Amino acid sequence: MEIKLKSPLDMHLHLREGEMLKTVAPLTSQHFSGAIIMPNLVPPVDNLDRLLAYREEILAATKGDAFEPFMTLFFRAYTRAELEAAMPHITAIKLYPAGITTNSEGGVKELADAEATMSLMEELGIPLLVHGETNGFVMDREREFLTVYEQIATKFPKLKIVMEHITTAHAVALLDKFENLHATVTAHHLIITLDDVAGGMLNPHLFCKPIAKRPEDRDALLNAALTAHPKLSLGTDSAPHPQHKKECCGCAAGVFTAPITLPLMADLFAKHDALDKLQAFVSDNAHRIYGVTPPEKIMTLRDEPMTIPEKYGDVVPMWAGQQLGWSVV
């Protein structure tokens, strides 16, 4: 069997900088026609000069591929002038609660301090992407944060809000309660639960934030993806760390999926007899939600097995060495 995907998009991607970026950026640009680029570098991408320079670095590393990096600013209190100057160059602004995940130390401490900028974003039509976790108990962090989404969605009814990398059935349910709420979901959260991380041996390569949750959560996410819920887009949150930072005492959070996402999704959707929904999930929904116009690119996938490489550069991907039923032609 063969399917053709038109202009697949990854609406949540980490590319890092320097050598790591050179390793991983082409792995995305070969398969996707665009991706939302996360701004949590050190220091964060929170001004236009840095953003434009970062965009150039990405374009240089992906030269030759039809690929558009959709840039984002790291949320802080921005002035109207700053936002207006940035608008032609950005797709969204990403909000991190302070200290919640990798390189988020400079994030938002008090929601009240963020409201003036949110109000400007609402007026100017700039989408707000949110890493929605509290600093509570690890299994409860997303669920506890949902009230914050409700507050923002109510207070700024015209602000387009995206709940990033949702992991719970509760978040899926919230999508239908507020018109201005949308979500991304990763490839791995459609597949794994906490059992895969810590149920047998401890598996650092499946350790990520938000942590994979319960079977009923995974099932709710999967159902939303397989039915191409119109407010949900694929956003891999593919996050490369050097091998020594994963296989060590105190390993960093992040699953690297960029180069295997499309075969992984084809495999998953085929198994559930939902291949007809894949185009919407990996592209059409995102086009509509974010209003982006990436370069056209047709990716062909076939149900021929691929073996996932042990490493890409120094980065170990999800399920390294294992087989997938589908591959990119």
Place this chain on the structure above:
Amino acid sequence: MEIKLKSPLDMHLHLREGEMLKTVAPLTSQHFSGAIIMPNLVPPVDNLDRLLAYREEILAATKGDAFEPFMTLFFRAYTRAELEAAMPHITAIKLYPAGITTNSEGGVKELADAEATMSLMEELGIPLLVHGETNGFVMDREREFLTVYEQIATKFPKLKIVMEHITTAHAVALLDKFENLHATVTAHHLIITLDDVAGGMLNPHLFCKPIAKRPEDRDALLNAALTAHPKLSLGTDSAPHPQHKKECCGCAAGVFTAPITLPLMADLFAKHDALDKLQAFVSDNAHRIYGVTPPEKIMTLRDEPMTIPEKYGDVVPMWAGQQLGWSVV
């Protein structure tokens, strides 16, 4: 401040064999006057010859210390003759559901198959120790198994049953519902939750089975320990693995606490103003529950800081390199 503990006991201990045993056994015999020795070796300790030879190996490694290894057999279908021959040499029999933890592949598959032996144990007065987990979702395994405890406790009302290394508030509550149910709890489950394993960085040295649970579970365990619940004993489940099997991709389950347990407990009980309950928790309860008579040994602890060593042999202990407020004099 100074306290004296009389004949501390560790009612759940892994000593392994060979070189590892030589490294870790003295670390227990220096502090404890006795310990229940787990039988999940490869192959398991499931006959008297092997058990007596294993006991000799432990005595040789702990020579010079007043220390009694309380031996256990690995549960299988035993005949009356086998049990009667073993009785003078064993304190209990340990049941593992098949495949649930390290070296448990030969464990019990169907509870019904175990009932004839349980009936003999009830008649002969041999305590049954149980690793009580199902093969369900990692956070639910102990809670799901509680119905099995209820079945056994009801069917064999005179069989002394010990729920090993309990980790949930539900298990604590069950203690009070059946006269013949008892429990051990580890040092680390009184202190950590899943947050410590996977809430920040992934910490393989705090990864164990059963996995550490939610804050309300930890609080229920701690409360039971601090009040020296009469049916609860300390059982460290201290489980040494070589460093390379912990700090790797796919790390083994087990926390190594043997050499730091007494200072850790003194520190914990002092912080909660419950030092007067420590003697019962680390010794008196176990004497009464198991009917054992270990050699007398007085351990003195003082509120002088100790730094936990980075390693004991090739084994990294819990909280390596960190400080405790109390130490063994």
